[in-house]
Amino acid sequence: MSIMQGLRAYHAVLGLLVIATFLTGELGTIHAVLGYAIAVIIAGRVIAALSGLRQLGLTRFYPQFDGLTLGNAFTHPAISKTLLAGIAACLILATTTGIAMDRGRTLGMATSVVVSEAQARDDGRERRRDAEGPGGEREDGVVGELHEGLSNLLMIIVGLHVAYLFLFKRPLARFMLFIATPKPPQVDTGRAP
Template identity: 90%
Template structure:
């Protein structure tokens, strides 16, 4: 597999996990497991960046505005790199805040599946009391709000990224989304196109 094919597969897996994570925001454990999977994928990408290969380097995320003019504003690499940097920042921060809120509970579930009903009831009562003491404040407070805000901002930037690529970098968009390039029309001899 070539480097670009691997990068495309990474992009597809990460994209699907992020969309699934966003759509399962209210599904607790499923959402948390997807968040940890995203963290592993991000970690793998950071390790790959250390390989020294230009295609995998983190410089792809640093916008450089040199040569940006009004005439090339929409096709200059700085626009694409700025969107990528925004996606990376929102994704890393949303993942980090999600993990901070989970506090490893999801990872510990596999080893401590058996919990007595009495302990579960007591924990539930304690959480309700804590929530009432805070005036009904959300369980995760500011970190939860930050996580949700970053996730929403991430989806907006991803939408802009996709729209930008389809408008101005269509061949790259097709490649990254596994869409075959259109075949050139065959013109019969003696007929004008």
């Protein structure tokens, strides 16, 4: 598998995980497990960036505005890189805030001391009462609001990224989405093969 094929597979897996995580925001454990999976994928990407390969380097996320003019404003690489940097920042921060809110509970790392079943049941009731606000809604404070806001901003930037690629970089969009490039029509020259 070539580096670009691997990068494309990574992109597809990360994209599907992010969408699934966003859509399962109200499903507790499923949402948290998907969030941890995203953290593993991000860590893998950072490790791959340390390999020294140009295609995997983190410079792909640093917009450089040299050569940006009004004439090439929509097709200049700085636009795409700015969107990528926004996606990376929102994704990393949303994942970090999600893990901070979970505190390892989903992975079973929250308690290091064995507690009796009755005490665990009582603690669970207290936690639910503390976490629920008026009307039974879960309140995670500032971190929860930040997590939700970053997640919503991430979806907006992803939408802009997809729209930008389809409008101005269609061959790259087709490649990253595993869509075959259309072949030019064959012209019959009238010769026998």
